Amino acid sequence: MNAMQPPQSIEEIKAGLETTEKGGVRQSIRNCLTVFQRDPLLSGAIAYNILTDRKDIIKPIGFHRESTALNDTDMKYLLLYLEETYGLTNEKKIDNAIGIVANENKYHHPGLPKCLVWDGTERIRFCLRHFLGADADDYTYEALKLFLLGAISRAFQPGCKFEIMLCLVGGQGAGKSTFFRLLAVRDEWFSDDLRKL
Known part of the structure; x- marks a missing residue:
């Protein structure tokens, strides 16, 4: 798995997502992971901060934030974005994908x-x-x-x-x-x- 893949357009990402037998978007960790890795807004946005032992959002993702730490409000915005943009609605699978992406994008910056x-x-x-x-x-x-x-x-x-x-x-x-x-x-x-x- 590679967390830092080049961003794609939303249409390209949608075309590459796994679907159900009825043609809907499959609610899978793999699909959520694909979005977090390739979406122009989300690619490279979530990382694990080794110093603070938490998940951070390390680049602007379209809404006002007070700190880098991923919090409940951020999750609500992310859930809304994934639902409206990709039809992904399974909160547990989205959270699992966030954990994987953060783990693959670790950083430690005692700058x-x-x-x-x-x-x-x-x-x-x-x-x-x-x-x-x-x-x-x-x-x-x-x-x-x-x-x-x-x-x-x-x-x-x-x-x-x-x-x-x-x-x-x-x-x-x-x-x-x-x-x-x-x-x-x-x-x-x-x-x-x-x-x-």
Whole structure:
């Protein structure tokens, strides 16, 4: 299977889809896969993000989106498009095809760390003191340094073993979640929702 086939016209794709004995479009994973691989709008649009462990939509597909993550609203638009354009309506088969296409179109893009250039200013040693009022001792420095090195390792080697967690203790509103949100740089790379972990 090849997820990156050259896009075709909708008419060419329709002509190549498997049909039922009565001439209707067969509701099959193969047909859904063909559409996701060859449709001018959908070809190359869905990918699996190794860093975030989710399916993303990585190019414009005809409707407004807030983030790259494939969500329920996106699925509704995709279902509508496949129904109106190709007569494909089986949600389970469409979802299976999306999973296959995403798996065949994996990407890992830790782009931000690669483009950053250190200016020589030491920040880790006093970071927790500055933002959260923690002690400025060697232990605090080493703990944050180890945590950040682990985070960077995970960005460049997804799935690498790192079982250390930095625990911040403080009252509500102390800035703990805000600190990590800022450290993540992009909101889509941050979550403090335990149900999403």
